[in-house]
Amino acid sequence: MKILPLAALTLLLVGCGGNNSPANVNAPGAPTSPSLKVLETGADALQSRPPIDAISAYLDGFHFYNGDQNGQMEAHHYVTVLNEDVMQAVIYDGNTRDAKLMGVEYIISERLYKTLPPEEKKLWHSHQYEVKSGSLIAPGLPATADHALMKRIANTYGKTWHTWHTDRDKNLPMGIPALMMGFTADGQLDSRLLADRDKRFDVDSKKIRAERADIVTHPVVPGANAWEQGQVIQLKRVTGGGEHAHGETHFAPAEQLKKP
Template sequence: MEGVNKSTHPEVPGEPTHTSTALLETATATIQGFGPINKIHQHLCAPDADARLIGLEYIVSEELFLTLPDEEKRMWHSHEYEVKSGVLFMPGMPGPIQRQDLEKVCKTYGKVFHFWQVDKDVEKGFGVSFDKERENRAYMTGPAHGIHPLANGGGKGLKTVLREVDCKPVDSVPRVFV
């Protein structure tokens, strides 16, 4: 039917929301506060308006990260690689404005909760080039004290680096059948 917006996502199993549930949610929304949700001020690498939420991330300054207990630090990662590699971007924002904001993000740490993966070609879908953004962001710096040794890689202090490697063809890999 022409002029009707239709979701590009698969049907979600289950019953549609009942009117009584919708009324209850509306009533509770007038009583409960949504302060944390209303403080969201931007989205990064986000798909279309009808997209599913793929994750939530807490982002803190380097200074706040350094005050966390060592056991907690293991659950966080620096944003230096995500920003400088070009794979983190703000859809629809002009490059210079985006880079100004991402310069700040590059110095932060995040703790992310993923619900599922994005399943489409992000570069093509948003008309961005990770290679071009990588070049445009090469000047940026990460945390002032360097990446903390307990962050990244489950507390192993790993630094993510983009590199190309030759992979052996699948036929050369030994196979084990059980």
């Protein structure tokens, strides 16, 4: 099968598959007032949103906290293709209107990943297993478009930071960002999470795995998935009481995960 250029592929990425995964937490606060609703409606009608309009794909997969493989959650990615080598995604804890923004993921090609400094490579995870296993899906896409998209993603690498830990009953974005990783082998992902996702989207991960058997993946570039070698990187407070207090707070990689 011919692999379409990303610019052309984005034209195919129009489908359904949303509005079936509610947010994990309810943010505290008073109901939206009529005046604020009027402002929202007016802004929606009058203001342009080029960065938001550029989002062209929806991917659903799973992450875990770097250094804590039991800290697993579903992640809804809304992806913008910047060019042939770089994509970026905003990540939510659901796909409904009130979904909470959990974090971001930057996705780069194998070619670019190979150019990164050794210490930088440790922050990134591979996507080979996620694609081949069927745990990463593009809800609503026709089979042909899904297959073409997954071919483009299979050998890419992602760097993911979560800023709102809604899987841990954090009803506000408290704590510090956490570096996330992707699964690399069978038996790592909680089967209950996968089964629940498959049921909501009416998909069969085993069938998807079989359909992607012909997708060629390359050996993982050394440096990625550093957690597999016991190299855990997370932020932790060193001094001071606030993440943004200039001259008072510093961050350093933690030798072991400090849960948010």
